[in-house]
Amino acid sequence: MNEKSSGRSAERVPLSRERVLQSAMAIADDGGLAGLTIRSLARSLETKPMSLYHYVRNKDEILDGIVDAIFNEIELPAAGGEWKAELKRRATSARNVLRRHPWAIALMESRTVPGPANLRHHDAVLGTLRAAGFSLALAAHTYALLDAYVYGSALQEASLPFDGPESLAEVAGPMVEMFSAGDYPHLREFALQHVLQPGYDFGDEFDFGLDLILDGLAAHLPKPADGVDAGAA
Amino acid sequence: MNEKSSGRSAERVPLSRERVLQSAMAIADDGGLAGLTIRSLARSLETKPMSLYHYVRNKDEILDGIVDAIFNEIELPAAGGEWKAELKRRATSARNVLRRHPWAIALMESRTVPGPANLRHHDAVLGTLRAAGFSLALAAHTYALLDAYVYGSALQEASLPFDGPESLAEVAGPMVEMFSAGDYPHLREFALQHVLQPGYDFGDEFDFGLDLILDGLAAHLPKPADGVDAGAA
DNA sequence: CGAACATATCGTACAAAGTACGAGAATGCT
DNA sequence: AGCATTCTCGTACTTTGTACGATATGTTCG
Numbered sequence: 001m002n003e004k005s006s007g008r009s010a011e012r013v014p015l016s017r018e019r020v021l022q023s024a025m026a027i028a029d030d031g032g033l034a035g036l037t038i039r040s041l042a043r044s045l046e047t048k049p050m051s052l053y054h055y056v057r058n059k060d061e062i063l064d065g066i067v068d069a070i071f072n073e074i075e076l077p078a079a080g081g082e083w084k085a086e087l088k089r090r091a092t093s094a095r096n097v098l099r100r101h102p103w104a105i106a107l108m109e110s111r112t113v114p115g116p117a118n119l120r121h122h123d124a125v126l127g128t129l130r131a132a133g134f135s136l137a138l139a140a141h142t143y144a145l146l147d148a149y150v151y152g153s154a155l156q157e158a159s160l161p162f163d164g165p166e167s168l169a170e171v172a173g174p175m176v177e178m179f180s181a182g183d184y185p186h187l188r189e190f191a192l193q194h195v196l197q198p199g200y201d202f203g204d205e206f207d208f209g210l211d212l213i214l215d216g217l218a219a220h221l222p223k224p225a226d227g228v229d230a231g232a233a
Numbered sequence: 234m235n236e237k238s239s240g241r242s243a244e245r246v247p248l249s250r251e252r253v254l255q256s257a258m259a260i261a262d263d264g265g266l267a268g269l270t271i272r273s274l275a276r277s278l279e280t281k282p283m284s285l286y287h288y289v290r291n292k293d294e295i296l297d298g299i300v301d302a303i304f305n306e307i308e309l310p311a312a313g314g315e316w317k318a319e320l321k322r323r324a325t326s327a328r329n330v331l332r333r334h335p336w337a338i339a340l341m342e343s344r345t346v347p348g349p350a351n352l353r354h355h356d357a358v359l360g361t362l363r364a365a366g367f368s369l370a371l372a373a374h375t376y377a378l379l380d381a382y383v384y385g386s387a388l389q390e391a392s393l394p395f396d397g398p399e400s401l402a403e404v405a406g407p408m409v410e411m412f413s414a415g416d417y418p419h420l421r422e423f424a425l426q427h428v429l430q431p432g433y434d435f436g437d438e439f440d441f442g443l444d445l446i447l448d449g450l451a452a453h454l455p456k457p458a459d460g461v462d463a464g465a466a
Numbered sequence: 467c468g469a470a471c472a473t474a475t476c477g478t479a480c481a482a483a484g485t486a487c488g489a490g491a492a493t494g495c496t
Numbered sequence: 497a498g499c500a501t502t503c504t505c506g507t508a509c510t511t512t513g514t515a516c517g518a519t520a521t522g523t524t525c526g
Contacts, residue, residue, distance in 0.1 A: 059484065106343065110392075126422075140438060145445065148385030152384040152386070153377070158342050183356070186363060190359050190373070206377075209378035209381060275476095280476085283475075283477080283478095283514080
């Protein structure tokens, strides 16, 4: 009746590259990148460090892998849809993903080899833009601008010393006092009169910028051609 | 006639926190963050690892220190100047600094305690905005948007697998072939028809976005009041 | 001048990390 | 059953940050 030693061993899911990457993400999610070590990863998979090396070449490959997994979580824009709505959806999704996995931002800089999910992603966005009539040049501008904004926003949020509107006061209060000496008058005003006011949430800033950018881009499109008909030619 | 042992020892500049940080930046500049270790730092200062600990508490303090040094290199906007020009100057300067020190971007995310240069910087930008008539709310939006864009652009450039328009071809050529299989058709078109065309330089994308953002912001200002005179109240 | 103290240097050593090497166990195929 | 392939992991080496405490180098005061 026994298969190997204990009945428990039967339910032991076999190791796999997928499981390794999944576990790695889970660890990074709640311990930061620093908490992700080969040893901690092995522990969480109930195995030993060196066993992992059968599924990944080295730690860098794990990092590349989880960065690409991130791209898989971001919603792709639909090629047929209205470009502004599609881009907004995609940007918002990307931003939410990066909020959920703040460690990914730091990784993006160091991992220069794009994975398949990353490529698929870029391709879909370009497809949406081209279908909407963006020239190649404008598509390039758009892509650079939007992505910079999304990543930059994520970077900003990740480097804030607080996590949400609640914990803001805990940090900002003491901080304001520190520079009540007279340095940083504008910063002081800004903190006291705006940021620390009830209802302020830094997270809300994202939409303002996103809309401003999308509207600005719309103005660069040759002809919306959404009048009933322009008589044309 | 001898002072200590050899005449050479006289010209040995004494260690100091400044020199430690300076050396750290130099090492990071040409070896990346990974090249910056306590030992490599000590070597470059011609001393021994443990000697550094008299000037900094630990490595984290070094990292905080060089991040703040980065902010010192960014041009501050003048409070009196025309806001758009001032913001553009500052954004361009920040972007250039981050290009020169790409490692700084990765650090920004992890270092959550702002240094004095960082604070001074924020204060100056806010001052410029307020002087130009930005409400606190609009100033917050502006700051978030512009910084996100600048940092995001830097992040993008840092994660490119090439360094300039020249080395682009070396990397992109093989890459395009890799997905000539039929996947990523838009990416392929984009690369072949646009990015790989002579004259394309990703670095040029920055200005497009910056101008778009600044123009968009201008539209949010209550009244330029730059007509000869508005009769006013 | 010398003793006492402060400041700065650094030798030694340890813990935590990535991973090379190769032995052993498990599994599949004929 | 026997062999080959695949997977597991024990051991050990290297690189890192840095704790601890010893030395050396001024500085001050009697």
